[in-house]
Amino acid sequence: MVIQTHSVSQTDISNWIGGKAQPACSGQWLEKYNPANEKVLSRLARSNHEDVARAVESAKAAQPAWATLAPVRRGEILHELAAVLKQRQKEIARVVHLETGKSMKDAMLETDAAIQQGFFMAGEGWRLYGNTLTSAMSQKFSLTIREPLGVAGLIIAANTPIANIAWKVFPALICGNAAIVKAAEDAPQTAHLFAQCAQEASLPDGVLNILQGLGEEAGAPLAAHPDIAIVSFTGSTQTGREIAKTCAGRLARVSLELGGKNPFVVCEDARLENACSWALLSAFSNAGQRCASASRIIIFDSIYNRFREMLIEKTQKLKIGTADSDDLGPLINERQLNRLLEALRHAQAQGASLLAGGERLERAGYFMAPTLIDSVSPESEISKQELFGPIACLYRVKNFDEALRLANDSPYGLTACVHTQNIDRAIEFSKNVQAGVTIVNGGTHGSEPHMPFGGVKQSGNGTREPGKEALDVYSNLKAIHILSNKENL
Numbered sequence: 304m305v306i307q308t309h310s311v312s313q314t315d316i317s318n319w320i321g322g323k324a325q326p327a328c329s330g331q332w333l334e335k336y337n338p339a340n341e342k343v344l345s346r347l348a349r350s351n352h353e354d355v356a357r358a359v360e361s362a363k364a365a366q367p368a369w370a371t372l373a374p375v376r377r378g379e380i381l382h383e384l385a386a387v388l389k390q391r392q393k394e395i396a397r398v399v400h401l402e403t404g405k406s407m408k409d410a411m412l413e414t415d416a417a418i419q420q421g422f423f424m425a426g427e428g429w430r431l432y433g434n435t436l437t438s439a440m441s442q443k444f445s446l447t448i449r450e451p452l453g454v455a456g457l458i459i460a461a462n463t464p465i466a467n468i469a470w471k472v473f474p475a476l477i478c479g480n481a482a483i484v485k486a487a488e489d490a491p492q493t494a495h496l497f498a499q500c501a502q503e504a505s506l507p508d509g510v511l512n513i514l515q516g517l518g519e520e521a522g523a524p525l526a527a528h529p530d531i532a533i534v535s536f537t538g539s540t541q542t543g544r545e546i547a548k549t550c551a552g553r554l555a556r557v558s559l560e561l562g563g564k565n566p567f568v569v570c571e572d573a574r575l576e577n578a579c580s581w582a583l584l585s586a587f588s589n590a591g592q593r594c595a596s597a598s599r600i601i602i603f604d605s606i607y608n609r610f611r612e613m614l615i616e617k618t619q620k621l622k623i624g625t626a627d628s629d630d631l632g633p634l635i636n637e638r639q640l641n642r643l644l645e646a647l648r649h650a651q652a653q654g655a656s657l658l659a660g661g662e663r664l665e666r667a668g669y670f671m672a673p674t675l676i677d678s679v680s681p682e683s684e685i686s687k688q689e690l691f692g693p694i695a696c697l698y699r700v701k702n703f704d705e706a707l708r709l710a711n712d713s714p715y716g717l718t719a720c721v722h723t724q725n726i727d728r729a730i731e732f733s734k735n736v737q738a739g740v741t742i743v744n745g746g747t748h749g750s751e752p753h754m755p756f757g758g759v760k761q762s763g764n765g766t767r768e769p770g771k772e773a774l775d776v777y778s779n780l781k782a783i784h785i786l787s788n789k790e791n792l
Contacts, residue, residue, distance in 0.1 A: 314345040316491040318354055318515055319498040321361040322508025327516065328353035335491055338404040338633040339625045339668045347491035350516035352524040355483075358512040359530050362454040362481035365509025370451045370479035377477055378428020384504035385421030385473075388497075392418065395496055399465055402490045404625055404633040404668065405589060416752070417469035420769055423752035424473035427774060431477070442787045449778040451479030452556065453532035456525045458518070458546075459494065460537045461487030461635055462592040462691075468497050471535050472511065474773035480532070483512045485522045489635045491515050518542065529553060533777065535768070536560070537594075540689070540715075540761045547764065558766040558776045560594070560757055562689035563717030565747040566710035567597035568732065570703065571605045573722035577744065579613045582695075583630075585720065585746035587621060587673045590631045591693035592639075594762075595718045595740070597747040598690060600697050601706050607699045611658070611677065614697070618659045618673050634669040634692060643671060643692040650685040654678055660693070681712055689715065703728055711737045717758035718747040739763065 315332065317324040327348035337344040348354070369377070388395065395417075396410035403410070433447035457471040464487055475482045486494030498513045514521050526534045526549045533556040536546050540561040550557040567585055569578050585597030602610050621630040634640040640663060647661055660674030677697040679686055686696060700706045710719055710732075719738035723729055733741045739758040742748065750756035755767035766776050 316345050316347040316495050316515055318348050318350055318358070319495060319511075319513035320354075320358050321512070322502060324495075325357070327351070328357070333488065333516065335402070335489065336636065337401060338635055341637075341667050341669070344401060345492055347488060347515040350514045350521040354514055354516070355521060355524045355528055358483045358514055359454060359528050361509040361512055362483055363530060365507055366451070366454060366479075366481035369476075369481060369507060369510045372479075374428040374431040374477065374479070376428070377479065378425040380504060380506055381421060381428070381473055381477055382425035384501050384506060385418050385425060387500045387504045388414070388418045388421060391496075391500060395465055395493070398492050398496055399490070400625070402464065402493055403461065403635060406625055406627045406629055406632060408627040409589070413463050413466050417465045420466070420469040420752040421473050424477050424769070424773070427474075427477050427771065430771070431774065433780070436782075438784075440786070444785045444787070445782065447780050447782050449478065449774065450781050452777060452779060453480060454530055455480045455482045455777060456485065456528070456531040456534045457482055458485040458522050458525070458534065458536040458538065459487050461489035462589060462594075464490035464493040465497065467537055468494060470769050471537075472497070474769065475535070475777045476506075476510065478774060478777040480777055481510050481512075483514060483525060483531070485514050485516075485518070485525050488515070488517055523549070526550065531555060533558065535776065543764075556776075557764065558768065559764040560766075560768065561762050562691075562715055563594045563596065563758065563762055564599060564687065564689055564713045564715040565595060565597050565718045565738070566599045566601055566713070566720070566736070567747055568601045568706045568710060568719075568721040569603065569606065569610055570706070570721065570723040570725070570728060571603040572724045573606075574724070574744075575606065575610055575613060578722040579610065579617060581720070581722070581746040582614060583617055583621070585748070586695040587618075587631050587693045590634055590671070591673075591695075592635060592691050593749070594689075595747050595749050596691070597720065598695055599686065599710075599713070600695055601700055601709055602697060603706070604699050604701050611697060614675060615659050618675055621673050623664060623670055623672065631673060631693060632670075634671060637669050639692065640669045640671055643690060643694060646685055646688075646690060647674065647676070647694060650676060650679060650683065653680070653683055655683075655685065655696075658697070681709055687714060703731075707732060707735060714761045715758065716760040717762035718742065718749075720745060720747045739767075
């Protein structure tokens, strides 16, 4: 990204603070490139700690009145926001399409997922339940209620930008918090458009604020601000660790949804055509830029050669581009593309065999051919680190026990998948694989609006979004005990 300071143009994406667009305090801008053609798509405000302070003050001023509204009323406003998103779905999807390079078809599906998340979480206004509790004391009535935390700092990834915003904003707001979104620098206009939709839906000014800019310049000071009650972050494990350290220093709550190195196990009794289709979708959809991507394909020895050839043949037939008929699009930026190519070169130098792909396409844009490799050690760097791109490693195992051990031999534990017709194997795998999400005879995919999503080990810190479990992330539980005094009756 290139710093610019010239006057504002129609393609400039400002911050959104207190219900209006505001340029960065520094007056500086960053250029956002279209990943499909490498042309400048827009400029985004280069925010810093001063902009963070402005956004926090705006959110702090708006939050008490928002929290005072009955949860049902908050839900009605958020339901209207979801309805506005629905009305403007094609417009939003068009922005997602341009900023990420994914097809309009996939952008429409992603936008629909954000809309459904909005409708579901708006309904939680009717279900913001506590509990009544029994006590050993006969004259004591006890219950719990949910209360907001205050101001939530939400740091968003660019791979599914509108869905990622919805996953965090809707639960944060329904619980009565104000929110500050640090937008992904590779998807600035998506976040800005969401804020405009919120204003159209009559969300009070200041309840939702958007900061543009770089993670180290805007995201880090947001996480460190003493008035941010919770930081929710989706992104790399390395950055997640730094955020966790920052929040621990002031005992702020933190929710981390981090990386994955997800295993896709194919047993000898699997329906191979079905398994192959799911493996390709899991490894290469969204150009592999999914925390739930299947980057480790573990295959039983007795079917290894056959399944490998099926994968190679079908991988080589995948269509690459931004049209609805294409199977995958570009990487989000050139830096990520170069990082993947370097990781692949390093793996080959250590003995990995290239089966398919492995190169940047000779066309404009950050396109990489979908890539398969094998002869990779489970201990190698490429086997242990999240790549976040269209590269999948194949591994040969003797039996189910070895497959399960290899699946668990990872610092990550986000999603995992097994293909088998044996119900006992399916249950055994689901119970014993170290992952937050397990799938049988499908793909390593994410979540629906009403289902919790998150990982174990280095894939997260145990919190779950979305689903009703997200309410536990964004609210405090208060216990209330009322003792009767019969003499006063």
